[in-house]
Amino acid sequence: MTILYRGPLAGCDYDCPYCPFAKRRDTPEQLRADRAALERFVHWVSEQDFTVSVLFTPWGEGLVRSWYRRAMVQLSHLDHVPRVAIQTNLSGRTAWLDQADLDALALWATYHPGQVSHDRFIRKCHDLSARAVRYSVGVVGLPEQLDAAGRLRADLPDDVYLWVNAAEGHLYSDEEATAWTALDPLFAVSRTPHPSLGLPCRTGETVISVDGEGDVRRCHFVRERLGNLYDGTAQAALRPRPCPLAMCDCHIGYVHLEPLGLYDTFADGILERIPAGWPHALRGSHPARPRISLLDPTPPGP
Numbered sequence: 001m002t003i004l005y006r007g008p009l010a011g012c013d014y015d016c017p018y019c020p021f022a023k024r025r026d027t028p029e030q031l032r033a034d035r036a037a038l039e040r041f042v043h044w045v046s047e048q049d050f051t052v053s054v055l056f057t058p059w060g061e062g063l064v065r066s067w068y069r070r071a072m073v074q075l076s077h078l079d080h081v082p083r084v085a086i087q088t089n090l091s092g093r094t095a096w097l098d099q100a101d102l103d104a105l106a107l108w109a110t111y112h113p114g115q116v117s118h119d120r121f122i123r124k125c126h127d128l129s130a131r132a133v134r135y136s137v138g139v140v141g142l143p144e145q146l147d148a149a150g151r152l153r154a155d156l157p158d159d160v161y162l163w164v165n166a167a168e169g170h171l172y173s174d175e176e177a178t179a180w181t182a183l184d185p186l187f188a189v190s191r192t193p194h195p196s197l198g199l200p201c202r203t204g205e206t207v208i209s210v211d212g213e214g215d216v217r218r219c220h221f222v223r224e225r226l227g228n229l230y231d232g233t234a235q236a237a238l239r240p241r242p243c244p245l246a247m248c249d250c251h252i253g254y255v256h257l258e259p260l261g262l263y264d265t266f267a268d269g270i271l272e273r274i275p276a277g278w279p280h281a282l283r284g285s286h287p288a289r290p291r292i293s294l295l296d297p298t299p300p301g302p
Contacts, residue, residue, distance in 0.1 A: 002053045002202075002271070004220060004252060005041055007212035009034040012060035013091050015115070026060070035067040037212035042071045044214075044229060046078060055108075055271040056086035057220065057252060063092040076101040085271040090124045091116065097131055106272035107135035113148040122155045129157045136273045138163040141180050141187070142170070153183050161278045165251065166190040186265070186275065193249035194257060197242075202256040204241040208234065221245060221253050 011026035026034070045052050054075060062068035063086065073096065075084040085106040097105070107128065111121050128135050137156060139149045141164045153162050164184040166172065172180070172191055181187045203209075204218030204226065211217075216226045216234035222244060227233030248254040255262045255270055267276035 001050065002055070002207045003045075004055050004057050004207070004209045005038075005211075006057050006059065006209065006220065007034050007037045007041070009062060009065070010059040013064060013089075031065070034212065035065075038067050038071055040214070040230070041210065041212075042074055045075060045081065048080060051080050051082060053083040053271060054081065054085070055252070056084075058087070061089055061091060062086055063088045063090075069096045072105055073100045076103075076105040078104075083268070083271050089115070090121065090128075094124065094127050094131065094133075097128075097133055102132055102134065105133070106269075106274075107133060108272050109135055109137045111137055111139050111148075111152055113139075113145050118148065118151060118155070122152070125156055125160065129160065134272060134274070136161045136163055136269075138165060138273070140165050140167050141172070141190070142167045143176065146179060149180075149183055159279055161274050163251075163273055164190060166192070166249075168249070189254075189260070189262070189265075190251065193247040194254045194260065195246065196248040196254065196257055197244070197246050199243050200240065200258040201243045202258065203243075203253070205238055207256050208238070219253050219256070221248070221250065 008030060009026065010024050011031075045054065056062055056068065056071075058068070063072075068086065069092075072084055072086060075081045077100075081104060083104055083106060085108055087108045087110065089112060090107075090109045109125070109128075125135075125137060137152070137160055139145055139152065139162070141149075149162070149164065156162060162183055164180050164187050166187070177187065177191055180191075184190075201218075203222075207219070208226070209217045209220050210229050214229040214231075216229050216237075217224060218226060218241060224244075226237040227235075229235075243257065248257060251273065254260060255266065263270065265275055266273070269275060269278070
């Protein structure tokens with residue numbers, strides 16, 4: 001099972017104008033509720049006897065909160081958790097990573113020009129590389145951020161994948177798309193929303209979305225409730241399902257659409273958004289080595 005967990009946390013230390021997530025300052029009561037919800041989820045994962053991979057996708061910034069750092073460390077040391085990852089702006093401390101099992105932990109980092117200086121963000125990235133942390137870095141593909149993204153690519157370690165999210169509602173000319181593709185060879189996947197109605201998708205079968213109450217939905221973008229994680233009703237509802245939406249325009253959604261073949265593209269880097277064999281496979285140096293996806297429900301043979 002692969003779980004995208006999003007608890008009630010919504011507070012963020014950044015205020016990006018293009019971000020669709022509502023920003024607010026969480027009250028102490030809200031923070032206590034988020035902490036309790038996360039601890040309950042981590043306990044549930046620790047009690048399972050099957051493989052569970054986890055991606056935290058908080059509305060706000062999780063790693064500035066001690067309970068998210070602690071959850072990442074705890075989950076990384078569980079034998080049945082091959083990958084635990086989180087979306088983060090890298091504004092928080094990094095020393096805590098020394099306590100984690102870095103074979104399992106990974107970070108999906110986003111650079112937000114205007115919210116943090118280039119030099120500060122790059123220092124954080126090089127710090128992660130020095131600690132041997134597995135991570136990707138991304139930007140939103142707004143025209144005014146192209147130069148900043150190019151500078152970022154130039155100063156990132158060569159082995160770090162830079163992804164570009166197409167800006168919501170922006171139509172890219174071929175010239176613009178070429179410029180962004182020079183930074184992210186997979187930009188074409190993000191450039192336009194994917195028609196998805198009726199297509200087979202792993203969500204609702206081997207991939208689920210869980211909120212702070214334990215309520216389970218197939219993904220963040222389909223509101224139909226399948227059941228609850230903690231009372232067992234959700235597990236009984238898991239089965240193959242076609243997508244009920246006309247379009248899917250977010251990576252954490254369409255990466256699970258089976259016809260797109262992105263499990264082959266990303267293999268064991270799906271949760272942290274790192275292509276298989278990067279950097280060599282996409283840059284043409286040599287083909288990617290065969291890998292077994294951590295998210296493949298079929299276990300390898302003996």
